[in-house]
Amino acid sequence: MSIIVGYIPTREGRAALRKASSEARLRSTKLVVVNSHRGGRDFDAVEAQRFEDALAQVQRDLDDAGIEHEVRALVRGNEPAEDLVAVAEESDADVIVIGLRRRTPIGKLILGSNAQRILLEATCPVLAVKADDDDE
Amino acid sequence: MSIIVGYIPTREGRAALRKASSEARLRSTKLVVVNSHRGGRDFDAVEAQRFEDALAQVQRDLDDAGIEHEVRALVRGNEPAEDLVAVAEESDADVIVIGLRRRTPIGKLILGSNAQRILLEATCPVLAVKADDDDE
Numbered sequence: 001m002s003i004i005v006g007y008i009p010t011r012e013g014r015a016a017l018r019k020a021s022s023e024a025r026l027r028s029t030k031l032v033v034v035n036s037h038r039g040g041r042d043f044d045a046v047e048a049q050r051f052e053d054a055l056a057q058v059q060r061d062l063d064d065a066g067i068e069h070e071v072r073a074l075v076r077g078n079e080p081a082e083d084l085v086a087v088a089e090e091s092d093a094d095v096i097v098i099g100l101r102r103r104t105p106i107g108k109l110i111l112g113s114n115a116q117r118i119l120l121e122a123t124c125p126v127l128a129v130k131a132d133d134d135d136e
Numbered sequence: 137m138s139i140i141v142g143y144i145p146t147r148e149g150r151a152a153l154r155k156a157s158s159e160a161r162l163r164s165t166k167l168v169v170v171n172s173h174r175g176g177r178d179f180d181a182v183e184a185q186r187f188e189d190a191l192a193q194v195q196r197d198l199d200d201a202g203i204e205h206e207v208r209a210l211v212r213g214n215e216p217a218e219d220l221v222a223v224a225e226e227s228d229a230d231v232i233v234i235g236l237r238r239r240t241p242i243g244k245l246i247l248g249s250n251a252q253r254i255l256l257e258a259t260c261p262v263l264a265v266k267a268d269d270d271d272e
Contacts, residue, residue, distance in 0.1 A: 019261060026162065095263070100255065109256045111247075119236060119255075120245045125155060125265040127231070128255050 002030040004088045005097040006080055006118070008037075009054035011131035012099030017058065019129045020097035024067050031069040032091055033058055036083035039075040048075075081117035088124055097127045138166040140224045141233040142216060142254070144173075145190035147267035148235030153194065155265045156233035160203050167205040168227055169194055172219035175211040184211075217253035224260055233263045 005020035007013045017033065024031040035055055037043055055071055062069040074083045088096050101112055119126050141156035143149045153169065160167040171191055173179055191207055198205040210219045224232050237248055255262050 111252055111255060115255075116247055119247060119251075119264050123266070125263055127261055127263045129261040130259070 001027075001094045002032050002091045003027065003095055003097060004032045004034060004084060004091060004093045006084045006099070006114075007033045007035050007055075007058065008080075009051065010099070012101050012129075014099075015129050015131040016097050016099035019127065021062065021065060021067055023095065023097065023127070024069075025065075027094060029068075029094060031062065031067055032087060032093075033062075033069060033071045034074065034080075034084055034087050035072070036074045036078065036080040038079060039077055043075065079114060079117070081114040081121065084118055085121045085123075088122055093124045095125045095127050096122050097129065100128050100130050137163075137230045138168050138227045139163070139231055139233060140168045140170060140220060140227060140229045142220045142235070142250075143169050143171050143191075143194065144216075145187065146235070148237050148265075150235075151265050151267040152233050152235035155263065157198065157201060157203055159231065159233065159263070160205075161201075163230060165204075165230060167198065167203055168223060168229075169198075169205060169207045170210065170216075170220055170223050171208070172210045172214065172216040174215060175213055179211065215250060215253070217250040217257065220254055221257045221259075224258055229260045231261045231263050232258050233265065236264050236266050 003020050003024045005016050007017050020031055035051060055073055059071055072087065084096055096118060098115055098118055100115055104110055139156050139160045141152050143153050156167055171187060191209055195207055208223065220232055232254060234251055234254055236251055240246055
């Protein structure tokens with residue numbers, strides 16, 4: 001059994017990771033951090049390096065916290081939803097933790113298409129969290 | 137702190153209640169079962185009785201399981217999403233557990249409007265579960 005978290009270096013991603021870490025500790029299960037990016041033209045060297053640095057930091061933080069973990073960086077042309085649901089099934093996940101984007105730049109509340117797909121397609125429970133106001 | 141669960145006597149409602157009960161046990165927190173119905177013309181005496189009987193059974197099951205709980209039946213003209221989010225705020229909830237309807241009668245996957253509102257409006261994390269194939 002394991003906790004799967006969809007992580008990208010954003011406020012919502014950090015909120016999801018924080019919650020997933022505390023759930024892994026509470027349940028004494030392994031944490032699988034999935035950083036999925038479709039790749040393609042927008043994913044240039046600078047962006048790739050930024051993701052890599054963020055994941056290296058996540059590894060260090062989880063090592064320091066003594067949480068058993070695995071970090072998977074997937075750039076294989078899939079939508080993040082597909083990768084997360086697939087990893088959750090492979091890992092017989094207890095729960096998938098995702099961060100929800102709370103507002104668009106003009107202040108409208110929305111549920112992103114990846115969040116919707118994960119909520120609908122995952123066979124395990126999905127825990128949706130929002131960034132706190134004090135998240136960077 | 138507490139676990140809030142939106143409960144109606146359906147497969148999804150029972151799945152949510154089962155998950156919420158195990159979370160309450162895991163976290164040693166109180167379980168607040170919220171049965172919210174808008175009321176109005178469709179909510180006749182037969183339907184009201186069916187809800188009341190189902191809630192009485194839920195009370196007995198939680199008593200038997202030794203889970204500290206409170207059952208709130210709310211018929212005050214609100215959408216269930218409004219009631220759940222309000223109760224979660226009053227109770228300083230750790231998490232709201234909701235059941236997702238997985239497929240429409242014609243097999244299409246959908247996220248109901250109440251589920252969407254709860255996911256977007258709740259300030260606490262939301263755990264979304266689906267009914268198992270073996271739920272009645």
